[in-house]
Amino acid sequence: MNYTTILNNQTIPVADIPEVEYKEFMDLNTGFTLGSPERHCVNYFGYPVGNHIKLICCIADDSTHNIHVSSCLVNSSDTLDSFTFRHFCFEKFEREIHENFGIGYKDHPWLKPVRYANNRFDHSKTIANYPFYSIDSDELHEVAVGPIHAGVIEPGHFRFICNGEQILHLEIQLGYQHRGIEQQFLVRKKLLQRSTLAESIAGDTVVGHTTAYSHLWESLCGIEPSRDIEFARTLALEWERMANHTGDLSAVCTDIAYQLGSSVFGRLRTPLVNFMQEWCGNRLSKGLIRPGVNQFPLSPELAERIGQLFKAFEPDFVEMNQQLFQLPSALSRFERTGVVSYDDVLSIGTVGMAARMSGLNRDIRSSHPYSLYPEIAHDPIVKHHGDVYSRVQIRRQEVMQSMRYIRSLIEDVPQISEQEPMIGSPKPNSFVLSLVEGWRGEICHCAVTDKDGEFVLYKVKDPSFHNWLALALAVRNNEISDFPICNKSFNLSYSGHDL
Amino acid sequence: MFNNLKIVLHQGKQYIRDTANVKVPGIFKGRPIISLEKVNEAQLVELCPVDAISSNPVSIDMGKCTFCGECAKRFPNKIQFTSDYKIATNERERLIVKEGEDGLVEVNPETVREEIHRVFGGSLKLRQISAGGDNSCEWELNAANNVQFDMGRYGIEFVASPRHADGIVITGPITENMAEPLQICYDAVPEPKIIVLVGTDAISGGIHTGSSALDRSFLDKYPVDLYIPGNPAHPLTIINGLLDLTRKQKG
Numbered sequence: 001m002n003y004t005t006i007l008n009n010q011t012i013p014v015a016d017i018p019e020v021e022y023k024e025f026m027d028l029n030t031g032f033t034l035g036s037p038e039r040h041c042v043n044y045f046g047y048p049v050g051n052h053i054k055l056i057c058c059i060a061d062d063s064t065h066n067i068h069v070s071s072c073l074v075n076s077s078d079t080l081d082s083f084t085f086r087h088f089c090f091e092k093f094e095r096e097i098h099e100n101f102g103i104g105y106k107d108h109p110w111l112k113p114v115r116y117a118n119n120r121f122d123h124s125k126t127i128a129n130y131p132f133y134s135i136d137s138d139e140l141h142e143v144a145v146g147p148i149h150a151g152v153i154e155p156g157h158f159r160f161i162c163n164g165e166q167i168l169h170l171e172i173q174l175g176y177q178h179r180g181i182e183q184q185f186l187v188r189k190k191l192l193q194r195s196t197l198a199e200s201i202a203g204d205t206v207v208g209h210t211t212a213y214s215h216l217w218e219s220l221c222g223i224e225p226s227r228d229i230e231f232a233r234t235l236a237l238e239w240e241r242m243a244n245h246t247g248d249l250s251a252v253c254t255d256i257a258y259q260l261g262s263s264v265f266g267r268l269r270t271p272l273v274n275f276m277q278e279w280c281g282n283r284l285s286k287g288l289i290r291p292g293v294n295q296f297p298l299s300p301e302l303a304e305r306i307g308q309l310f311k312a313f314e315p316d317f318v319e320m321n322q323q324l325f326q327l328p329s330a331l332s333r334f335e336r337t338g339v340v341s342y343d344d345v346l347s348i349g350t351v352g353m354a355a356r357m358s359g360l361n362r363d364i365r366s367s368h369p370y371s372l373y374p375e376i377a378h379d380p381i382v383k384h385h386g387d388v389y390s391r392v393q394i395r396r397q398e399v400m401q402s403m404r405y406i407r408s409l410i411e412d413v414p415q416i417s418e419q420e421p422m423i424g425s426p427k428p429n430s431f432v433l434s435l436v437e438g439w440r441g442e443i444c445h446c447a448v449t450d451k452d453g454e455f456v457l458y459k460v461k462d463p464s465f466h467n468w469l470a471l472a473l474a475v476r477n478n479e480i481s482d483f484p485i486c487n488k489s490f491n492l493s494y495s496g497h498d499l
Numbered sequence: 500m501f502n503n504l505k506i507v508l509h510q511g512k513q514y515i516r517d518t519a520n521v522k523v524p525g526i527f528k529g530r531p532i533i534s535l536e537k538v539n540e541a542q543l544v545e546l547c548p549v550d551a552i553s554s555n556p557v558s559i560d561m562g563k564c565t566f567c568g569e570c571a572k573r574f575p576n577k578i579q580f581t582s583d584y585k586i587a588t589n590e591r592e593r594l595i596v597k598e599g600e601d602g603l604v605e606v607n608p609e610t611v612r613e614e615i616h617r618v619f620g621g622s623l624k625l626r627q628i629s630a631g632g633d634n635s636c637e638w639e640l641n642a643a644n645n646v647q648f649d650m651g652r653y654g655i656e657f658v659a660s661p662r663h664a665d666g667i668v669i670t671g672p673i674t675e676n677m678a679e680p681l682q683i684c685y686d687a688v689p690e691p692k693i694i695v696l697v698g699t700d701a702i703s704g705g706i707h708t709g710s711s712a713l714d715r716s717f718l719d720k721y722p723v724d725l726y727i728p729g730n731p732a733h734p735l736t737i738i739n740g741l742l743d744l745t746r747k748q749k750g
Contacts, residue, residue: 150659180712193548203635278525
């Protein structure tokens with residue numbers, strides 16, 4: 001066997017990952033994914049081992065719940081054949097490897113640094129001097145937007161090439177938010193510091209990232225979280241999905257200048273985030289989820305509050321949606337705007353909503369279930385048009401679905417385990433991988449430990465890492481005035497991408 | 500048309516009438532109170548993930564605190580987080596809460612620059628810059644503008660262009676990659692102008708303190724007019740802080 005197979009949240013000795021020649025490594029991993037929509041790359045990264053760079057590639061198989069892991073040893077002076085030439089979904093992973101270690105690729109189409117990381121190999125490159133793709137023509141013009149945007153949002157630079165009002169090409173340059181999260185995971189030794197770091201990867205996906213981090217740490221330490229802990233995580237994950245989707249519906253209405261929808265969905269988000277404050281003292285769930293402990297057990301009183309809250313929330317949410325989705329002026333902006341085809345999302349390897357919008361069923365809740373999802377038997381909501389309408393519909397329906405899941409969860413609130421936080425010590429020389437379906441899509445955290453159980457690698461992959469390219473493709477041949485609504489309908493994370 | 504009116508009717512009145520005195524639901528972690536009880540101070544200091552706690556006398560620096568509440572959980576008789584959300588101030592030292600003290604954390608009108616009150620007392624337009632913010636403080640700044648918190652009623656708004664702004668609001672620990680855009684944006688704001696820091700990350704770097712990917716030199720160059728702590732800062736903290744800075748009368 002030239003690879004090993006693990007399950008979600010499984011820890012294995014690093015030595016159990018077969019190390020193969022680069023040619024075989026490439027054939028193996030591109031072979032897994034080419035022509036097999038059910039298999040996709042969840043993480044592919046390198047880390048220094050002695051004077052070499054060890055590459056580890058993780059391919060998830062959605063039909064069998066398995067994750068295939070293989071590895072290869074290369075040198076930073078190497079110039080390799082790229083995976084990307086065969087399958088485009090590896091594109092950004094290889095750019096990142098190039099950025100961090102200077103490994104060259106012969107046939108990679110655009111080896112642009114990903115986030116101008118402070119651990120970049122080539123220090124002469126800075127965020128200010130990197131070239132952009134351009135087209136020479138008297139008919140075309142370029143529009144540069146950002147890094148600072150008009151609204152109160154995170155920074156990123158968008159460079160459009162337009163023919164009149166029509167967008168021919170968009171290049172998205174990120175990296176402005178880079179805080180060095182992965183490096184800090186290695187430096188910060190206290191458990192609480194690492195939890196705080198996981199919380200700050202993306203402040204709108206606190207539950208998603210802290211759950212991935214907690215599962216990873218528990219697996220690495222051999223801790224079995226009790227049912228009430230997993231109950232809280234499952235509920236919080238669905239809650240975070242509801243709150244963000246509702247907020248996104250508001251933002252989409254803002255961008256089509258539908259004031260009523262913007263205000264009503266905006267105000268409907270408030271009781272959702274306020275409940276988080278009632279539960280854990282923080283509107284964005286910071287501090288709720290920690291490894292090995294149930295920080296804030298969900299009391300029967302809180303469960304009852306959820307029931308009341310939904311009773312008030314649901315009629316308003318449904319009424320507003322009915323109105324929005326029958327408004328011709330709204331539908332004409334949603335339908336056939338910002339289309340990404342099934343073939344394109346498959347080729348670039350999008351995840352979560354950005355896959356499900358185009359008929360590609362990728363949802364870790366059903367394909368690699370964790371927490372209480374095996375019991376929920378989640379049925380992903382999949383749309384087929386790949387346009388703004390599909391993305392907005394997914395949000396509308398997922399809010400209702402999450403509400404159903406939460407209602408059934410609180411029918412049976414588990415007993416609170418009155419135990420001290422479980423603290424274990426991390427297994428030495430190990431590799432662990434944790435997948436969670438955040439509200440945007442698949443979150444993947446990986447770690448490798450040394451002989452003392454300390455992290456030598458902590459790798460975070462936010463779903464936006466895959467999905468930003470989908471936005472760039474979506475706006476092609478659209479009017480530039482439709483860019484805001486395309487952007488909002490994806491609502492991708494800058495900080496989650498930039499780390 | 501009638502459907503829209505029906506929806507408006509069903510929504511009722513959503514705005515918070517009194518943003519200065521409304522109670523926040525649940526277990527809000529606002530201004531801490533530290534008792535004089537003797538505890539193992541070394542343990543307490545060691546516990547904090549961001550070195551916000553100092554000993555002798557025991558104090559918590561809200562500019563560093565992530566409001567995780569671990570200290571209050573482990574030392575419930577020593578530290579308590581109250582639901583007081585009015586914790587913004589114009590003086591950095593005022594963010595440090597010492598044991599045995601239960602004073603309010605407020606803007607000191609005596610040290611507020613004279614022109615702020617005169618020029619921005621009735622209207623304030625701000626340009627927000629996220630410089631490594633994780634999108635939580637950004638969410639809360641947006642929430643401060645929603646129909647419930649409705650900061651716009653006080654004439655405080657966010658604008659798209661720095662040319663139209665009276666100052667900048669910074670969130671995030673200020674990454675190296677945002678240092679230059681931040682400077683360019685600040686330079687584009689006409690005088691007189693203010694600088695507001697929102698959130699622990701902006702005030703001290705928070706959990707990212709010491710990361711080599713940051714460049715906080717901007718803050719060494721200019722005086723900060725308002726610190727709004729929180730992780731993220733609560734919309735009510737933001738609104739009350741901005742109002743106190745621009746409208747609070749001298750004693």
